[in-house]
Amino acid sequence: MKQQLHQKQVQRLILAPALQQAIKLLPLTNLELIEIIDKELSENPMLEIEEETMEVKSEEERPQEKSETEKEPEKTEDIPQSSETTEPQKKEEEDQDLEAYFQEYFDNSMRSYFVEKKEAPDFENFVSKSDSLWDHLEWQSNLTFSDEKDRLVAQYIIGNINEDGYLISPVEEITAATGASEEQVENIREKIKRFDPVGIGSLDLREALLAQMEYFEIDDPVTRTIVDLHLSLLEKSDFVQLARVLNISLADVKSHIEVIKGLDPAPGRKYSKEKTFYVVPDIIVRKEDDELKIILNDEGMPQLRINPFYKKMLAQMSKDDSDASQFLKDRMKKAFWFLRSLNQRNQTVYKVAKYIVDKQRDFIEKGMEFIKPLTLIELAQEIGVHESTVGRVVANKYIMTSRGVFPLKYFFHKALSGDFGEEISSLRVKEKIKKLVEQEDKTNPLSDIEIEEILAKENFKIARRTVAKYRKQLRIPPSHIRKRKYWIEEIQ
Numbered sequence: 001m002k003q004q005l006h007q008k009q010v011q012r013l014i015l016a017p018a019l020q021q022a023i024k025l026l027p028l029t030n031l032e033l034i035e036i037i038d039k040e041l042s043e044n045p046m047l048e049i050e051e052e053t054m055e056v057k058s059e060e061e062r063p064q065e066k067s068e069t070e071k072e073p074e075k076t077e078d079i080p081q082s083s084e085t086t087e088p089q090k091k092e093e094e095d096q097d098l099e100a101y102f103q104e105y106f107d108n109s110m111r112s113y114f115v116e117k118k119e120a121p122d123f124e125n126f127v128s129k130s131d132s133l134w135d136h137l138e139w140q141s142n143l144t145f146s147d148e149k150d151r152l153v154a155q156y157i158i159g160n161i162n163e164d165g166y167l168i169s170p171v172e173e174i175t176a177a178t179g180a181s182e183e184q185v186e187n188i189r190e191k192i193k194r195f196d197p198v199g200i201g202s203l204d205l206r207e208a209l210l211a212q213m214e215y216f217e218i219d220d221p222v223t224r225t226i227v228d229l230h231l232s233l234l235e236k237s238d239f240v241q242l243a244r245v246l247n248i249s250l251a252d253v254k255s256h257i258e259v260i261k262g263l264d265p266a267p268g269r270k271y272s273k274e275k276t277f278y279v280v281p282d283i284i285v286r287k288e289d290d291e292l293k294i295i296l297n298d299e300g301m302p303q304l305r306i307n308p309f310y311k312k313m314l315a316q317m318s319k320d321d322s323d324a325s326q327f328l329k330d331r332m333k334k335a336f337w338f339l340r341s342l343n344q345r346n347q348t349v350y351k352v353a354k355y356i357v358d359k360q361r362d363f364i365e366k367g368m369e370f371i372k373p374l375t376l377i378e379l380a381q382e383i384g385v386h387e388s389t390v391g392r393v394v395a396n397k398y399i400m401t402s403r404g405v406f407p408l409k410y411f412f413h414k415a416l417s418g419d420f421g422e423e424i425s426s427l428r429v430k431e432k433i434k435k436l437v438e439q440e441d442k443t444n445p446l447s448d449i450e451i452e453e454i455l456a457k458e459n460f461k462i463a464r465r466t467v468a469k470y471r472k473q474l475r476i477p478p479s480h481i482r483k484r485k486y487w488i489e490e491i492q
Helices: 017-025 030-043 052-060 063-071 073-078 083-106 133-144 148-159 171-178 182-192 205-215 221-229 231-235 239-246 250-261 267-271 308-316 323-359 361-366 376-383 387-394 426-438 448-457 464-473 479-490
Strands: 047-049 283-288 291-296 304-306 398-401 404-407 415-417 423-425
Touching: 017 323, 030 047, 047 323, 133 148, 133 182, 133 267, 148 171, 148 182, 171 182, 205 221, 221 231, 221 239, 221 250, 231 239, 239 250, 239 479, 250 479, 283 323, 291 323, 304 308, 304 323, 308 323, 323 361, 323 376, 323 387, 323 398, 376 387, 423 426, 426 448, 426 464, 448 464
Parallel strands: 283 398
Antiparallel strands: 047 304, 283 291, 398 404, 415 423
């Protein structure tokens, strides 16, 4: 064996760092983009934020010049000034102002700043952090169990309770892990089931409902029998069979079901920590003079520019090959690429939003009946980019219209063909199915086949299995389940 050198030609697709940066910026929301900009500002001295206060300050510093030109306009016209003499003077004045501005950063002397005193907010306005389900159960466990072994078993049980409040580990596993007997584990679990919320730590729905009935002293043998033995019939809404098995009337079945509805099937959800996510629209659509105007929401977005001080410093060091000159050159190149990537991102987002708004103009102005189908491939071909680019732009972005705030993904859905060859949006079909179910005869609900026939008469040509799929996506139960629910609701 020996080492040898070989040459071969290989084709590879390599993304340049600048292109990678441009691709990474596309799927970011405004809040995420602000974080990236702040990070870039802290790492690259060539970038700075355009501040309106600087422009206002520079205008206020020259009030005398304006007054002189306003008072003596004729004198300025009589004085001949050549461009060769005035332009260098302006450049020198700008350089002096720039150096004086940045001299503050290099001055080590003490400077006094006026700090505005703001009134401190009241602590009553701060929202305290709420306890989680497991913290709440742990607190009750420490008050209930004094024995160290019992407390250890209780902690293990509480640690294996899911967000709905059910124990996900079998009792055999708990006994093996803690070394306690099965009887001891069951006794501790029975006490935990009476904690707040009641029914916590149950193995299934039946056990949780029975624990709540016992705690609230619901002494109804028929209701207890329904929960203990006939939950499957209740899930199917088979009230006729339930009345036949219990040998009672449908009116009595309804009264017992009302009692069961008052129980909590997921006791742990009471302490659920579901966060509320507030949506900030990335695109705003406004109607002005019968035209839909598209505005990219740049609220809170810092406006960047190249730092003129370091740009001038780099120009003076252009012939120098020192480390400082090379550092500034690299940062200048990176700053230009970052600004270019931001501009390219905004242009791409605007093109995508413009095409969507033009395509869905009738939907925005008239409603769901006029929404049109749209695909990523169609939009990509129209604006001249790759399909993956459109996918990145559409991700995690929202558009605000007069009809509401929608994610951009909302407008991308399949097209169904009508009898005359036109394309129909699947969202429009779903909305039609929803309205048909809402307006149906309660005593005789529409089946999937009947819905298919009605849609076919209205130029919606879809199969029965497609109707069933859309109905499930809308969380509408089948016709026989709906009929049973309507029937039990009408019984006095």
